[in-house]
Amino acid sequence: ELKVEQNPLFLSMQEGKNYTIYCNYSTTSDRLYWYRQDPGKSLESLFVLLSNGAVKQEGRLMASLDTKARLSTLHITAAVHDLSATYFCAVDEKLTFGTGTRLTIIP
């Protein structure tokens, strides 16, 4: 059974700082997705990573994938308040989701 784990579960960080969210998964997969969810809202697609070594960047967010280590990272650079949300990684075509990381950016 595919399992997806994220850490940390909760992250409180100051504006302007950098941090990384980690996503580990248990079985081989050729695709990994990152989503953002604001409180009470639905999910917004951020990145689709398809191959080993894939790196994608959008604004202050950068995602990478290491399929050999079964690890993806979401790096936040110079955080701003607008990035406060819950971030999920998901694996496989049917989207097995991780537990989510609730990110709070403190002014």
Place this chain on the structure above:
Amino acid sequence: DTGVSQDPRHKITKRGQNVTFRCDPISEHNRLYWYRQTLGQGPEFLTYFQNEAQLEKSRLLSDRFSAERPKGSFSTLEIQRTEQGDSAMYLCASSPPRGVNEQFFGPGTRLTVL
């Protein structure tokens, strides 16, 4: 608006009642997915359609749950004899026929069973 739409957005029902939710996918998207999300958790896969064919159902989908996608367009998810444990956000997503299966989610239907 050309995004995924879901109706109703909120539903409050009494235990034992039947409820039905509707999802309209993005035009030209032939794949449609249903997920359930409880508070503080990630969404969990329920079922998946390609066009009108239901290709997979999760073991989470008990006999009280049924989903349809007539004519490969909109989809409905029905829950019979609702239980308090069915209270959750029900999310629908769709993806296009080619590409990387990037799924686009609707706003969800929040179900509360009293």
